[in-house]
Amino acid sequence: MNKINSIAFVVLLALSASTQALESDYSQKIVVNADQQKVDIKQNKVTFFHNVTVTQGSIKLTADKVTVYGTGEKGSEVMVADGRPAKFQQKMDDGRLMKGHANHLRYELKSRIVTLTDNAQLQQQESLVKGDTIRYNIKSQEMVADGGKQGHVTTIFEPQQLQQNKKEQK
Secondary structure, three states, X not given: OOHHHHHHHHHHHHHHOOOOEOHHHHHOOOEEEOOEEEEEOOOOEXXXXXXXXXXXXXXXXXXXXXXXXXXXXXXXXXXXXXXXXXEEEEEEOOOOEEEEEEEEEEEEOOOOEEEEEEEEEEEEOOEEEEEEEEEEEOOOOEEEEEOHHHOOOEEEOOXXXXXXXHXXXX
């Protein structure tokens, strides 16, 4: 295994660390709170403005504006959030939080894919990935990060041994 593949493997392990999203989240109601909303029945979309918070179980999305596009199939809506930044978080089954933020965020409910674009960042505990675009599949726990115009992706991870030492010191 070459050095690049080894690093990518360690980063993926650090971010996933055998954790999975809480499956019970997806059977919960989606609740949206905002200062204002606009419904376009013809286009099958609802747009929420100012101080928008979307929750579904442990999933929480906050943004300045969220547009929900209906597809005609219940449970397959697409949410597009914009903010400075828009934020996404979800509790994993081991209690740790997966957090992400970007200026533009797309959440596809059916496929459980979150795409963070423009100043994207995804973090779990001390492990962090930054880039122009990050696509995270919650279900399969696969992530692809792209540096875009910057031309690079930054990854910071804390080795397992360092995490263990911190736990022992507490």
